[in-house]
Amino acid sequence: MRNTRGRGRTAIGVVLTGVMLFPVYWMINVSFTREQDMRDSPPSWFPVHGTLEGYRAVLDQQLPYLGVSVIVGLGTVALTLLVAAPAAFSLAKLRPRGGGTLSFVLLIAQMIPGIIMAMGFYAIFLGAGVLNTVPGLIVADSTLAVPFAVLILTAFMSGIPEELMQAARVDGAGAVRTFWSVVLPVSRNAIITVSLFAFLWAWSDFILASTLDGGGRGQPITLGIYHYIGNNNQQWNAIMATAVIASIPTAVLLVIAQRYVAAGITAGAVKN
Amino acid sequence: MNRVSQRSVNRVPQAAGSSPAAGRTRRATPRARSGQWAAWAFLAPVAVYLLLFYAYPMYRNVELSLRHYTVRSFVQGDAPFTGFANYATILGDATFGPALWHTAVFTLVSLAFQFTIGLALAMFFIRNFPLSATLRALFLVPWLLPLIVSSSTWSWMLNSDSGVVNAVLGAVGAGPVHWLTSPGWSLWSVTIANIWIGVPFNLVVLYSGLQAIDPAIHEAAEMDGAAGWTRFRRVTFPLLRPVSAITLLLGLVYTLKVFDIIWIMTKGGPSGSSTTFATWSYRLGFGNLLPAFGPGAAVGNLLIVAALTFGLIYIRLQRRQTFS
Numbered sequence: 001m002r003n004t005r006g007r008g009r010t011a012i013g014v015v016l017t018g019v020m021l022f023p024v025y026w027m028i029n030v031s032f033t034r035e036q037d038m039r040d041s042p043p044s045w046f047p048v049h050g051t052l053e054g055y056r057a058v059l060d061q062q063l064p065y066l067g068v069s070v071i072v073g074l075g076t077v078a079l080t081l082l083v084a085a086p087a088a089f090s091l092a093k094l095r096p097r098g099g100g101t102l103s104f105v106l107l108i109a110q111m112i113p114g115i116i117m118a119m120g121f122y123a124i125f126l127g128a129g130v131l132n133t134v135p136g137l138i139v140a141d142s143t144l145a146v147p148f149a150v151l152i153l154t155a156f157m158s159g160i161p162e163e164l165m166q167a168a169r170v171d172g173a174g175a176v177r178t179f180w181s182v183v184l185p186v187s188r189n190a191i192i193t194v195s196l197f198a199f200l201w202a203w204s205d206f207i208l209a210s211t212l213d214g215g216g217r218g219q220p221i222t223l224g225i226y227h228y229i230g231n232n233n234q235q236w237n238a239i240m241a242t243a244v245i246a247s248i249p250t251a252v253l254l255v256i257a258q259r260y261v262a263a264g265i266t267a268g269a270v271k272n
Numbered sequence: 273m274n275r276v277s278q279r280s281v282n283r284v285p286q287a288a289g290s291s292p293a294a295g296r297t298r299r300a301t302p303r304a305r306s307g308q309w310a311a312w313a314f315l316a317p318v319a320v321y322l323l324l325f326y327a328y329p330m331y332r333n334v335e336l337s338l339r340h341y342t343v344r345s346f347v348q349g350d351a352p353f354t355g356f357a358n359y360a361t362i363l364g365d366a367t368f369g370p371a372l373w374h375t376a377v378f379t380l381v382s383l384a385f386q387f388t389i390g391l392a393l394a395m396f397f398i399r400n401f402p403l404s405a406t407l408r409a410l411f412l413v414p415w416l417l418p419l420i421v422s423s424s425t426w427s428w429m430l431n432s433d434s435g436v437v438n439a440v441l442g443a444v445g446a447g448p449v450h451w452l453t454s455p456g457w458s459l460w461s462v463t464i465a466n467i468w469i470g471v472p473f474n475l476v477v478l479y480s481g482l483q484a485i486d487p488a489i490h491e492a493a494e495m496d497g498a499a500g501w502t503r504f505r506r507v508t509f510p511l512l513r514p515v516s517a518i519t520l521l522l523g524l525v526y527t528l529k530v531f532d533i534i535w536i537m538t539k540g541g542p543s544g545s546s547t548t549f550a551t552w553s554y555r556l557g558f559g560n561l562l563p564a565f566g567p568g569a570a571v572g573n574l575l576i577v578a579a580l581t582f583g584l585i586y587i588r589l590q591r592r593q594t595f596s
Contacts, residue, residue: 009401016393017407023468024413026436027425039434042443087318096311102319104587109326111583113529115553116572119565120329122557123336126347143325150318175310204418206532211558222420226536229424236428243421250416258409261416 024247031055031240038236054237055245062242065224068134069203072220073249075138076202077195080145085191088153089179093165103154106147117143118211125212132216140208145198156190157183193260196253203249221246330576336569346565358566362574365567367544367552375548378463378534379527383520385467390474390519391512395504397475398482408479415472423536426465427452430537452538455545462534462546469533470526474519481515482508514593521586528579549575 030038031054032047091099121140122131130136160183168178184191206222213219225246228239253261312319337358345351362368397408414422429436430451438448451461485508493499493507509516531550534540540547540555547555549571557568 006401009396009399010403013396013401013404013407016396017410020411020468020471021413023422023425023429024417026429027421030428041434042439043434043436083317083321086314090311090314094307094311094314096315097308099311099315102315105322107587108580108583109322111525111529111579112326112330113531113550113572113575113579115529115531115550115557116333116576117326117329119336119553119557119569119572120331120333123332123346123565124329127349139325146318146321175314179314200416200418204420206418206420206536207554211554214558222418225420225424229427229536239424240428243424246418246421250413250418253416254409254412261409261412 027240027243027247031237031244033237035235035237038234051237054235054239054241057235057238058241058245061238062221062224062245065219065221066245068218069220069222069246071134071218072137072141073199073202075134076141076145077198079138079142080149080198081191081195083142084146084149084153084194085184085187086179087150088157089183091150091154092157093160093183094175103151106150109143109147114144114207118207121208122211132213134213134216134218137209137213137216137220138202140212141202141205142198144201144205144208145194149194149198152194153187153190156187160186189260193257196249196257200249200253203246333569333572336565337567337573339566341565343563346563351566354566358570359574362567362570367547370544371547371549371552371571374459374546375528375550377459378466378530378546378548379524381463382466382470382527383523386470386474386523387478387516387520389467389471391478391516393471393475394478394482395508397479408475411475412472414469417469419469419532420536422469423465423533426461426468426533427537430461453542455542458538458542458546462537465533465537466527466530470523473526474523477519477522478512478515481512481519484515485511514589517589518586518593521582521589524582525579525586528575528582549578 029045029047032050032052033044033054034049034051035053037044037049087102090096091103096102117140121136125131125136125140130139164182164186165178168182173181203220204222205220206226209220209223210226214223221242225239225242228235228242338353338355339345339351340354340357341351393411397404428434430438432438432448432450432453435451437451442448449457451457489507489511490503493503498506529550530548531554534546534548534551535554538546539559540551553568553571553575555568556564556571
């Protein structure tokens with residue numbers, strides 16, 4: 001009785017998931033659809049005459065964009081960890097005076113609309129001459145991840161047993177040594193999660209890229225897709241093939257850090 | 273602010289209890305002062321970072337909104353101070369009223385549907401069944417996809433002539449809808465896409481809220497004869513109210529700043545029919561050949577006031593919940 005009930009629920013769950021993920025399926029389906037079948041009515045539900053011409057177009061035209069996105073993503077991860085990990089260690093274990101205020105500021109910082117940051121950065125970057133450069137975009141993209149990274153890493157590092165810190169102190173390790181040799185290795189999973197998120201957000205960013213790197217030589221993949229659509233390109237299989245490739249980091253994040261993704265979302269919303 | 277410091281104080285007794293040495297370092301001995309130095313040395317990068325890359329851009333944004341900028345004075349930096357003239361300009365602009373209305377409709381309709389669907393799904397998934405964890409993970413996909421990916425996919429699905437949505441509508445006998453190209457539908461189209469993206473967030477947060485409810489309460493309710501809809505309305509939903517409030521407020525802050533989806537799908541058009549504050553601000557600053565940075569920044573600042581107002585309410589609620 002109970003078993004059949006469970007199986008029934010699974011069946012409903014699969015249907016619901018299928019409905020929810022239909023747009024993702026459709027993206028994949030269209031990415032394999034031939035140019036001449038694109039405007040069929042009704043559209044073909046499966047890529048029966050599947051073609052790789054869309055993906056060939058990606059290889060021909062989008063590789064530079066993808067390369068820039070990888071560099072920007074990795075740069076953002078590095079900058080984010082560099083700033084966030086020491087701060088999280090301090091907030092979690094060193095009890096700085098004013099630490100509470102800083103956490104509060106970080107929470108607020110997460111809520112600032114992207115368009116505001118974009119316009120402010122535009123004014124600053126124009127004066128500093130880093131408009132349309134990859135380092136400039138890395139700095140701007142890191143603002144998407146730093147507050148989140150500090151908050152998540154702090155929450156994690158607060159859970160490191162006090163005994164471990166004590167042991168390091170007894171062994172004569174100073175704060176730097178403790179941070180580097182004890183706290184960082186223990187926090188590996190949290191660091192991986194934060195890095196994946198930072199990479200994904202930098203990879204997905206559109207508003208900062210379009211305002212701060214819209215005229216640059218090295219543009220990220222979000223702008224690659226945007227130009228594709230904007231040029232009145234009717235090659236929708238190529239557009240959707242690019243979209244599929246641009247979704248790879250999402251898939252990686254889900255597979256590697258599935259457990260932590262939900263934790264990451266709720267950590268921002270429901271503390272403890 | 274008080275609550276924040278209170279929290280860090282609360283943490284101390286645990287540490288002190290675990291080891292006698294921790295209590296000693298708290299007193300104002302030279303050791304403690306050097307501890308403060310170390311603590312702030314580790315915080316220094318993030319403090320500098322926040323000043324340079326958060327405070328400074330926001331300051332520049334306020335400054336932009338208080339001066340009369342042209343392309344030339346933008347580069348040379350000698351724009352005349354004009355006080356609140358830019359704010360007066362946007363308040364008197366014909367776009368202001370519609371943009372306010374669209375922002376309100378877009379936000380409220382998105383929230384209502386995201387929350388309802390998210391809650392229904394959370395209720396469904398809270399009963400564990402084979403594959404439930406995997407399916408729940410798959411539900412995260414829309415939330416994690418780059419917005420350009422979801423927006424362009426929805427654009428093509430909602431295409432008037434070749435979109436799959438109109439094909440399905442045609443199959444059941446309904447006429448084609450010009451989702452993205454008619455002023456009557458464009459706002460609904462971007463709202464639908466936004467709901468799709470926001471459901472996973474609501475699902476995950478509400479699911480964790482449901483998990484936190486003590487099963488004994490449900491058993492007690494069941495013994496009192498409350499089941500199904502009655503139990504949900506009388507027991508589950510009231511217990512979920514704090515988490516619901518937080519979900520909605522955070523969703524509100526997120527939705528107010530949505531830009532990518534609308535800009536990529538409709539650019540705020542046709543003829544301004546899906547323009548919100550976020551896209552209006554962008555269009556003023558970057559969307560025209562002649563940028564209007566001053567008014568653009570002014571619109572952006574109105575948006576930030578709204579976002580931070582709700583953000584502060586959210587933080588207040590969240591703190592209260594942590595302490596209760």
